[in-house]
Amino acid sequence: MAWIAGASLVAWVWLLVGQGFFWRTDVRLPPGTARRERAAPTEAAGTDGSGEDPGRWPSVAVVVPARDEAGVLPVSLPSVLAQAYPGRAEVFLVDDGSTDGTGELARALAAERGGLPLTVTSPGEPAPGWTGKLWAVRHGMALARERTDAEYVLLTDADIAHGPDSLRTLVSAARTADLDLVSQMARLRIADFWERLIVPAFVYFFGQLYPFRWVNRPGARTAAAAGGCVLLRRDAAERAGIPANIRHAVIDDVTLARAVKRSGGRSGPSTGRIWLGLADHVDSVRPYPRLADLWRMVARSAYAQLLHSPLLLAGTVLGLALVYLVPPVAVIAGTVGGSVPTALLGGAAWAVMAGTYLPMLRYYRQPPWIAPLLPFTALLYLLMTVDSAVQHYRGRGAAWKGRTYGAPPTGAGAAPGEASEGA
Incomplete structure (x- = not known):
């Protein structure tokens, strides 16, 4: 268990510094963009009376x-x-x-x-x-x-x-x-x-x-x-x-x-x-x-993101378990079983995880105590992803407002790389 907790911590250190600083929330449109555009020299005479030149927009x-x-x-x-x-x-x-x-x-x-x-x-x-x-x-x-x-x-x-x-x-x-x-x-x-x-x-x-x-x-x-x-x-x-x-x-x-x-x-x-x-x-x-509403929102497209591939699904489940579920399990197992390394490694991974989540919580104006609950939320997403696959094989995949879409036919003209984020 200590080795698994150590692998989870290594994964989190890599995510912290090697995944494009994904956890930062400062990628925004520059607030002065429109003002700079208005201040630029006009390209046509005449305005609409507001100081703007409609002809240049x-x-x-x-x-x-x-x-x-x-x-x-x-x-x-x-x-x-x-x-x-x-x-x-x-x-x-x-x-x-x-x-x-x-x-x-x-x-x-x-x-x-x-x-x-x-x-x-x-x-x-x-x-x-x-x-x-x-x-x-x-x-x-x-x-x-x-x-x-x-x-x-x-x-x-x-x-x-x-x-x-x-x-x-x-x-x-x-x-x-x-x-x-x-x-x-x-x-x-x-x-x-x-x-x-x-x-x-x-x-x-x-x-x-x-x-x-x-x-x-x-x-x-x-x-x-x-x-x-x-x-x-x-x-x-x-x-x-x-x-x-x-x-x-x-x-x-x-x-x-x-x-x-x-x-x-x-x-x-x-x-x-x-x-x-x-x-x-x-x-x-x-x-x-309701949880059911959010569940449908995620599950309707999660398996499409994985190209309807059982192999990718299995890899995703294992990856989510290692990165998000192992840290709290290691803390509990190490504490109960008296393994200090297991508890410390799991706790360190959990702390890095929670720390990377805090900027997003601040962006959404949510209290910081939600950050340690991220493993539970990740478990819900794991279950939603599995349910998405189950619904696909039952013929109810990608259902939205009365319509159901299966996997696109091979070579039918869909753009390459259709698998994407479950928006």
Whole structure:
């Protein structure tokens, strides 16, 4: 047991310093980006009376896929329509077969609140080989091309609320750093016990799998995005064949980022330039008050992340057990059995684990006493992953709002590397 506890401690020391400093939460859009953009010399005469020059800001199409989102739309959609963006922006909400009046509610909110122009449309049921969300994105992007000459497309989920300067800041960051894709991990809702226990760990594990610093490094192979908020340059989407080339992707956000990164940049670099970080003013308003709700959220895509491979599943279970479960077990076993080395090694690994979790808890404004509970949360995620595999083999894998998606057929055109984080 002491040797196993020692192996766990070695793993944690390596994660602490060798995994892109995944535990840090300082990868954010620079707060002064929009201000620097406003201070730059204008490229055209005339302003809109606010000191901004609309002619120098690129046009943006905001595409919002929505399926049965009437419960969250009154909070999220007005924030999108109210964006203080100096250039031209238009919102396209794609009603993906809703049965709760999502489309009608969106029109009523736009009529009541005003703001950016809103078009509500519905593409009908997905064509064979498409997931529902990507079918809706395809329809929204195609409609945006017909209606606008937008240089950028903002893909945002129907449960995401944006601060008033969100779009301006995203576009400013993309232009300032010449990025093909800018994505922010929305701050997820925390209001109940299970959300407090599981949600910060969700983002923590995401960062551990896809360290933001590696994602943002030009030329690095690591690619990821957070599907709730993705600003995409239109020509980058065309080079990558978005969304057709990723139409099978159950976990579409990382698949999209990989496709963009592999498609190359505008001026000939070998990889597209992408950026991913934590958000300060982009929030998910979707509630997950019960453990069952959070369980479904994770389990619906966890096995897809593992390429539906029993071998990868076994490796993941063993890895989670060694890294997260061994430390507290070693502390208990060493204390009860009188093995001081076992207890000390397990305690050291547990302390490093808890220490790396504290920055994420601070980001979510949660008390530090939750940090030592991370092994229990990791056990829940392990069980969710196993359940995801069980549901897949029962024919109920990747189920979401009445639709179930199996593994994509081999060679059917899905983007390489579809396995990704369970967002």
